[in-house]
Amino acid sequence: MIRAVKGTRDILPPSSSVWNHVEAVARAVFRSYNYQEIRTPIFEETQLFLRGVGEETDIVTKEMYTFPDRGGESLTLRPENTASVIRAYIEHRLDQLPGLQKLYYIGPMFRRERPQKGRYRQFSQIGAEAIGSPSAMVDAEVIEMVAEVLTRCGLTGFSIDVNSVGCPACRPKFIEALRQRLESVAPQMCGDCQRRATTNPLRVLDCKVPEDQPIIDALPSIHEHLCADCAGHFELVKTLLSDRAIPYEVKPRLVRGLDYYTRTTFEFTHGALGAQNSILGGGRYDGLAEQLGSKVPAPGIGFSIGEDRLVMSIEETQPDTARPVLDLFLAPLGPAAVRHCAALAYDLRKKNTVVEVGADGRLKRVMETANKLAARYVLIVGENEMNAGAYALKDMASGEQTTVTREQLLARF
């Protein structure tokens, strides 16, 4: 038997309707903030991600689906979408358009990691990018917007963590201070941290080993090293979030894994997800466009929601959300009624009524089928009904049966 490849999966009903719901909610919220959809290719030149995501990141060093095209060019299945959006922004000179560019996307991403619950090799992200402004106003609006998406999806119990990772002016100084301090304390820490102390000092802050926590708490904080501009920016973001009564927590240790982040970073987590508790992540990337060859600066901020994880949280939190509606089930008795029902269904469906036509057979059997499909009403169409010009309409919930003419039926459904 041929099975779906490792780390990929089929989204079947009724789960697929939850996916559709989530996407519809996101589109509606994005629209209300005046975002418009962008669709970029699912694969790009490998070079885009090397430069955009960062050569030293885990994504680039060990997780990309990279393959040579038949012409010899190296292509890569997109591991994330921000780099592609910025590439499109530059390529199509969107900086020449008036105002901020506010773009959203929904689609599959690919990372070759060891699969786990909530972690797949093909997964879907719902994301948005606001490009063209360095203002803290935009940061706060983006965080507000994504919180609104989760809330309107019916999700509760998520928490919002924010931080500032500084800018090219102040972050290197912080990293240097961190490195120096780690020289003395790292030997007392876990093996991973001893390694990180030299390879990636920022990662030490993310360590979850309980014994290391007191040591980490005593390490220098990024906030002591932010330059005046970065500190002011972060203060304003926090003030604006408070103005909106959005509950957030400052996590000085929140370090994101992509190289392009500057200043504001944020992450939403949810307890129902297990080890992969991050439901969405995002941040500001003021230097990314220039890194990708833009001649003009294009400061931006964005996020991406892990759609698989969002759907999973919703399904675990509220299990009975996905229930498709079947308005009317037509039960034909005899070949003539089958033709009659087909024509009737055609007219009803033009009005977007959800209609199913049963197979000809014993009424008992047809009723059983209608019941299993959870039909609201069943319309019985046999010789008697066709001769009389009136159908028997049964309310499946109450069991009551009434008589309706074709006109009455079309007016009602």
Added chain:
RNA sequence: GCGGUGUUAGCUCAGCCGGUAGAGCGCCUGAUUGUGGUUCAGGAUGUCACGGGUUCGAAUCCCGUACACCGCCCCA
């Protein structure tokens, strides 16, 4: 990429120390002629994940592979 647990009917699982498989749910059929949800009776379905080994004999023991899940790394 590293470590661990698991893989038996469509689903959830049982199967003790090796003697070639079961339950519940679901599905199908019937309880006479045009009426569901309850009840009753009957029925179908598994190369016991795959490959190899030990054995007279393996779902049951051993090894390998695949996949899923848990933890690590990292992230969505």
